[in-house]
Amino acid sequence: MIQKTKQTYRLLPAVILLCLCLAQVGMCQPAAIQSAYRLGPEDVIRISIVAGGEEQVAKEMVVSDTGHVNAPFIGKVDADGLTLEELEQSIVGPLEKDYFVAPQVHLQIEGYHSLQYFISGAVKKPGMYEMGFKPSIMDLIAHAGGVLPERGNLAYVIRGTASSSADADDPADGKPAPIKVDLVKLLDEGDMSQNIRLMSGDTIYIPLDTGLDQASTKVYVQGKVKNPGVFNYQPGLTALAACIMAGGFDRFAAPNRAKIIRQTTGGQETIDLDLNKVISGKLPDLPLRPGDRIHIPESWL
16 A cells, blocks of 8 residues: 555656646646636637526627627626626626526636737747637747747847836836847746746747848838837848837837838839737738838827
8 A cells, every 4th residue: 555655646746747738738727727817809608507406508608809798698798808707797697687596607718719929030930829828938939839040049029008018118108118038048048037928919029140140231110119220131020020129119109000111123112011900910910121111100199
């Protein structure tokens, strides 16, 4: 009996590690994670309503683009930004008032479709990723196939609101500066203090090593960015990434009306680009060419 107990204890670390790995890829979601998660558009929720000792209904609900779910019996209910517990309370009240005595509402998240993250630059598979959990920057890099050998020493994380970042240069202006992550400390030295937890909608850009010789070609970022100027062109550089390298958008910027001025053999071409939609993943980012000029105009408001 003692020998069997010792063998069981020796297996515990492996079992715990397996469970943690499964949780990371969404194969098992601890209740604490689901209860703390705040719902967003396109999330899929399974609802079960029990009353009188019997299950009255069981179905799936999808959070709409306007942030509502269509709950059984009572119809439209606000869900965007709520936890499962808060949504349960919003549903139980009307059910108890008009339909059942002491109903029980059980909710479970079936699909996390509002957790979206964008990564570009020196990774093997850049693009937008939907995740079943809130990842760290290392999680997202792993999903993107890892970094390229010629990656630079920094990663930049840009967020949509000042309230989501304590690293903003001026939180009052609503336009936080990009968060810088030291990739040497994180990837080469294993410093997990650099492995920040990402928020839905985050855009991560990992530039190529600025020490690489990319000839004398440049790109120009002007207008309402925090540090307008001239930057070395690098293969894979995009319009949003160039704006991040320029310090991010100014307080009075209008990223939705960005313009890329490009010289072609036939003359000059102007490309309109809504960078707000690029940040949200609704539009693909635009790859730049040597000599491109990016202009971020001033907001009309």
